Amino acid sequence: MNxxxxxxxxxxISPVKRLGQNFLTDENMINKLKEAxxxxxxxxxxxxxxxxxxxxxxxxGNSSVLYCIEIDTKLYHVINERFGHIPGFISGNFDVLKxxxxxxxxxxxxxxxxxxTGNLPYYITTPIIMKFLEEDFKFDSxxxxxxxxxxxRITGKPGTKEYGSLTxxxxxxxxxxxxxxxxxxxxxxxxxxxxVFLELKKRPVPAVDVKDKDFFFQVVRGAxxxxxxxxxxxxxxxxxxxxxxxxxxxxxxxxxxxxxxRGERLDVDQFADLSNRLxxx
Ligand code: SAM
Numbered sequence: 001m002n003x004x005x006x007x008x009x010x011x012x013i014s015p016v017k018r019l020g021q022n023f024l025t026d027e028n029m030i031n032k033l034k035e036a037x038x039x040x041x042x043x044x045x046x047x048x049x050x051x052x053x054x055x056x057x058x059x060x061g062n063s064s065v066l067y068c069i070e071i072d073t074k075l076y077h078v079i080n081e082r083f084g085h086i087p088g089f090i091s092g093n094f095d096v097l098k099x100x101x102x103x104x105x106x107x108x109x110x111x112x113x114x115x116x117t118g119n120l121p122y123y124i125t126t127p128i129i130m131k132f133l134e135e136d137f138k139f140d141s142x143x144x145x146x147x148x149x150x151x152x153r154i155t156g157k158p159g160t161k162e163y164g165s166l167t168x169x170x171x172x173x174x175x176x177x178x179x180x181x182x183x184x185x186x187x188x189x190x191x192x193x194x195x196v197f198l199e200l201k202k203r204p205v206p207a208v209d210v211k212d213k214d215f216f217f218q219v220v221r222g223a224x225x226x227x228x229x230x231x232x233x234x235x236x237x238x239x240x241x242x243x244x245x246x247x248x249x250x251x252x253x254x255x256x257x258x259x260x261x262r263g264e265r266l267d268v269d270q271f272a273d274l275s276n277r278l279x280x281x
Pocket of ligand 1: 019020021022023024025048049050051052053054055069070071072075094095096097118119120121122124
């Protein structure tokens with residue numbers, strides 16, 4: 001019998017849909033994820049939602065620290081029973097969205113390379129990614145399993161329907177790479193979506209130079225808030241920006257862009273240029 005399905009029976013676990021519990025059972029996929037994460041001494045790995053330990057079992061003991069954060073108390077006990085004896089294994093029973101970026105990570109040392117990974121609960125994929133990006137967590141790379149649609153939005157190209165504020169935000173901080181496509185039958189229970197395992201490598205410096213990061217992201221959000229409208233209409237209607245149409249038109253002209261252009265046509269460099277031209281000290 002499959003190891004993970006055996007554990008579900010042994011511990012009498014019925015997956016909780018509300019917590020996005022789809023356990024990875026496909027050993028071949030699990031080994032490929034391990035290869036991509038490449039755990040090694042000197043790594044501090046945070047695993048989000050270890051569940052029954054599908055990924056944990058190939059990570060534990062291979063990095064200096066493996067810090068597992070699991071919200072479900074029953075599963076938290078299972079992983080402690082399975083891996084608690086392994087050197088470097090640490091666990092926490094709480095909501096990962098409550099992880100405090102101001103507090104030092106348990107067992108952390110300055111020389112460690114931080115990798116964050118997980119087969120993410122799909123109901124909070126975007127909040128988890130944005131938390132680690134925006135709260136200034138010190139990390140080297142993230143490796144996440146997510147719903148294909150979310151991965152497509154992260155890797156989307158300008159002008160496509162997938163391209164949006166999530167694309168710009170993630171690419172501002174990281175370089176994204178699609179590592180693996182994972183079909184529903186690799187999980188138990190099977191989700192009704194396809195999945196993608198994505199690598200997000202933190203850039204040494206952000207992709208673009210902006211005068212004011214908050215203002216830059218407001219312009220991006222404003223542009224995609226009403227994405228069917230022209231950029232001039234979308235941004236002039238966006239309450240927190242307070243920019244009028246005439247100013248927007250003249251800035252677009254000075255950038256050599258059509259005044260009727262839609263925001264989805266602008267790449268990250270053009271958004272940076274636009275926000276720098278619009279920003280007032
Ligand atoms: N890693 C396991 C695997 O690959 O089989 C389980 C993955 S399952 C898709 C998502 C896991 O995240 C579940 O174990 C679930 O209980 C846990 N989880 C859900 N919401 C969470 C949260 N807010 N914080 C921490 N863990 C969470």
